[in-house]
Amino acid sequence: xxxxxxxxxxxxxxxxxxxxxxxxxxxxxxxxxxxxxxxxxxxxxxxxxxxxxxxxxxxxxxxxxxxxxxxxxxxxxxxxxxxxxxxxxxxxxxxxxxxxxxxxxxxxxxxxxxxxxxxxxxxxxxxxxxxxxxxxxxxxxxxxxxxxxxxxxxxxxxxxxxxxxxxxxxxxxxxxxxxxxxxxxxxxxxxxxxxxxxxxxxxxxxxxxxxxxxxxxxxxxxxxxxxxxxxxxxxxxxxxxxxxxxxxxxxxxxxxxxxxxxxxxxxxxxxxxxxxxxxxxxxxxxxxxxxxxxxxxxxxxxxxxxxxxxxxxxxxxxxxxxxxxxxxx
Amino acid sequence: xxxxxxxxxxxxxxxxxxxxxxxxxxxxxxxxxxxxxxxxxxxxxxxxxxxxxxxxxxxxxxxxxxxxxxxxxxxxxxxxxxxxxxxxxxxxxxxxxxxxxxxxxxxxxxxxxxxxxxxxxxxxxxxxxxxxxxxxxxxxxxxxxxxxxxxxxxxxxxxxxxxxxxxxxxxxxxxxxxxxxxxxxxxxxxxxxxxxxxxxxxxxxxxxxxxxxxxx
Ligand code: FES
Ligand code: FES
Numbered sequence: 001x002x003x004x005x006x007x008x009x010x011x012x013x014x015x016x017x018x019x020x021x022x023x024x025x026x027x028x029x030x031x032x033x034x035x036x037x038x039x040x041x042x043x044x045x046x047x048x049x050x051x052x053x054x055x056x057x058x059x060x061x062x063x064x065x066x067x068x069x070x071x072x073x074x075x076x077x078x079x080x081x082x083x084x085x086x087x088x089x090x091x092x093x094x095x096x097x098x099x100x101x102x103x104x105x106x107x108x109x110x111x112x113x114x115x116x117x118x119x120x121x122x123x124x125x126x127x128x129x130x131x132x133x134x135x136x137x138x139x140x141x142x143x144x145x146x147x148x149x150x151x152x153x154x155x156x157x158x159x160x161x162x163x164x165x166x167x168x169x170x171x172x173x174x175x176x177x178x179x180x181x182x183x184x185x186x187x188x189x190x191x192x193x194x195x196x197x198x199x200x201x202x203x204x205x206x207x208x209x210x211x212x213x214x215x216x217x218x219x220x221x222x223x224x225x226x227x228x229x230x231x232x233x234x235x236x237x238x239x240x241x242x243x244x245x246x247x248x249x250x251x252x253x254x255x256x257x258x259x260x261x262x263x264x265x266x267x268x269x270x271x272x273x274x275x276x277x278x279x280x281x282x283x284x285x286x287x288x289x290x291x292x293x294x295x296x297x298x299x300x301x302x303x304x305x306x307x308x309x310x311x312x313x314x315x316x317x318x319x320x321x322x323x324x325x326x327x328x329x
Numbered sequence: 330x331x332x333x334x335x336x337x338x339x340x341x342x343x344x345x346x347x348x349x350x351x352x353x354x355x356x357x358x359x360x361x362x363x364x365x366x367x368x369x370x371x372x373x374x375x376x377x378x379x380x381x382x383x384x385x386x387x388x389x390x391x392x393x394x395x396x397x398x399x400x401x402x403x404x405x406x407x408x409x410x411x412x413x414x415x416x417x418x419x420x421x422x423x424x425x426x427x428x429x430x431x432x433x434x435x436x437x438x439x440x441x442x443x444x445x446x447x448x449x450x451x452x453x454x455x456x457x458x459x460x461x462x463x464x465x466x467x468x469x470x471x472x473x474x475x476x477x478x479x480x481x482x483x484x485x486x487x488x489x490x491x492x493x494x495x496x497x498x499x500x501x502x503x504x505x506x507x508x509x510x511x512x513x514x515x516x517x518x519x520x521x522x523x524x525x526x527x528x529x530x531x532x533x534x535x536x537x538x539x540x541x542x543x544x545x
Contacts, residue, residue: 005382006401006447036443040424052401056448080437104513105491107425109437110444237512238426284451 001042004049008057012075012180012214015053020210024052029053031212033076034110037119043248046120046129055114055212061219062112064088070220071303072178075114075213079166080105082113094227094246098169101231102127104238105127114213117167117177117193118205120162122240123150133158133201140201147304152311154267159304161240161265162204167194168246168262168270169229173218179207180214190216204252204268222258224251230321231264232313241265243313245321254284256326261297266310273297276318286324294319350410386450390415391459399446405439406430409456417457417486421515428514431487432456438494438513457486460493468538469493469531476527480518487514492528500539501532 009015015031022029027050032038035054041047055061061076063086071087083100084087102116121134122125123142131137140158142150150159156160167190170177175190193205207213233243244264250257259280263271276293283289294315301311323329382401387394390413399408406423409415409432418441421429425443432441433455441454460467466474469492479485488511495502495510502510507525516524 001400001404003402005401006384006445008447032445032448035448036425036440037443039443039445043424052445054448056444104428105510106428106431106438106440106513110439214368 001039001049004042004052006054008054011058012055012185012212012320013063013182015055015058015212016180016210018053022053023119023209027051028058029209031055031083032265033112033115034078034107034194036107036110036262037115041120044127044129046135055112056138056283068220071218071219073113075178075215076152078111078328079108079111079113079116082166083108091221091225092173092227093227094172094248095166095169095218097229097246098165098207098231098246101165101229101241101244107238113216117164117170117190117216118213119163120208122163122203126160133197134160136202140197143304146306147216148306148309149265150304150307151267152301152303152307152314153263153271154196154269155302155304156198158201158268160197160268162194162267162269163240164270165229165231165241165244165264168244168264169227170216170218171270171272172227172246172248172260172262174260175219176217177213178215178217179211181208181211182216185214187217190270191272197268206282222250225249226251226325226327228321228325230317230319230324232315237325244309244319245317246270247318247321247325249280249285249322249325250305251285251326256280259322261293261322263297263314263317264329266301266314273318275299280322285328287323287328290319290322290326290328293322312329345398370398384447384450386447388449388451389453391455397446401445401447403446404442405432405434405446405449405454406441406445408449409441409454415456415458419483419486419527421483426515427484428487428491429484431490431514433490433494436494436497438491440513455490455493457489460489467493468534469496469528472527472531472534473524476523478520478524478527480516481521484514484518488516492524494529495528496532496535499532501536502529504529 008017019029029051030049032052033055037162061074063074065072079099079102083096089096125132125141126134130141150163170190177188177193179186226249229246231241233239241264246262248260259277261273261276275296279293297318298311298314383398385398387396409418419429421427423442425440430440430442431438435452491511491514504525507528
């Protein structure tokens, strides 16, 4: 692996400043939460940092804090800790399930919530060093190439899918991402954190180079809220969603008062389905309604040459997850 | 990474692997008995090579306190294998996919190929060398032998570490729990059913020992 220096950060501001200072002297800096994915990217020479800013030394950044407003999850909380946290399992099962579905135990033990939502794409062209949009180039090789795992929604000019499992859950839960920079903090709704390629094809989110995720804040659940994360994969472990759904519904008996339905694995960002959410609101959840919601879910999908199978798969995932959350299966 | 020209190779060392295997036990005892010794584990660097950022760390390796100076870019696996000569930890993919490099860090399994040595400062790491006590195999290792869990054996140390962490948290796991806990360890010989059998048996035997008031 190439050489670099490691700097142990003392606070989120300290981390951000170290990254900024490194850049001002012409160096490339990277943040390491768990660091697993960063080190793969360094080994593959896709990222070449002169400085790695280690966030693991920041006190309390991995804490899950409960308050009357909800739960604040430190950006360095591990996916393993989130999947086991009692409050999260009880009040936000969609997030616990999404975290538990990531990769392998070894990766969940070090991988963090911040790193999971800010991870780079797993498109094989990007990961193999093709000069694509994500590698500083000017084209997307998947469009005319091997695109079986690529986007059916929101693609162009890049057709990556967002690889995070927890990101759809956070959007569905109405989370807020608290971001720390060199001179202060800002809060961004999870639904506005991710960036479509048509806005900027080089990045996946609004983080500046010298910003880190301080926390992910979840509002207290409304009474009757139920949620699930359902993930289809092409093998049992260590892989990303081919299609997934994060569904959060506020139920009153058989009736859904409000729904949040967000897909993973199908678009360059967690893909929210407002038309489906409207269909489900204030309706009793029946097999028939779930089937119609599934049809509506794929309205506007534009498959590439090898991924049209994702359309029936998406329908199945939406229908099934909506019924599960409503307790109908 | 193993072809990285910058990386010290086995040949640079003054001990061969074979000699080392014969004396490793004694060396570890000395290191443990003299905690204040000067920084150990450094590899001589040929003159003229560019200097690289280095950091002093303290960590516990298989129960022994160590103080080391590491290159910032060394992985934990590199430190353990190439500089502490603990070659029981294997490297398969070197990219966080196969699990051959699994070690236990502060009670949790990690891929040591994908974790920097400097990040282990202040932590406690257990490798497969730390399982046997006083020359006696850990009951888990014994179960691997009895149940023929290793075939070629390359994945075995990683499987053992994942299984050890599982048994510490869940002393008598079911087959399904074993499969879930070992999901991050590939076995190229595909001996998964024997491995799971061995872990379940080790758990059940431990439960029997506990209820009968036996040792362990
Ligand atoms: S060598 Fe570390 S996971 Fe394969
Ligand atoms: S025994 Fe050969 S890889 Fe598992």
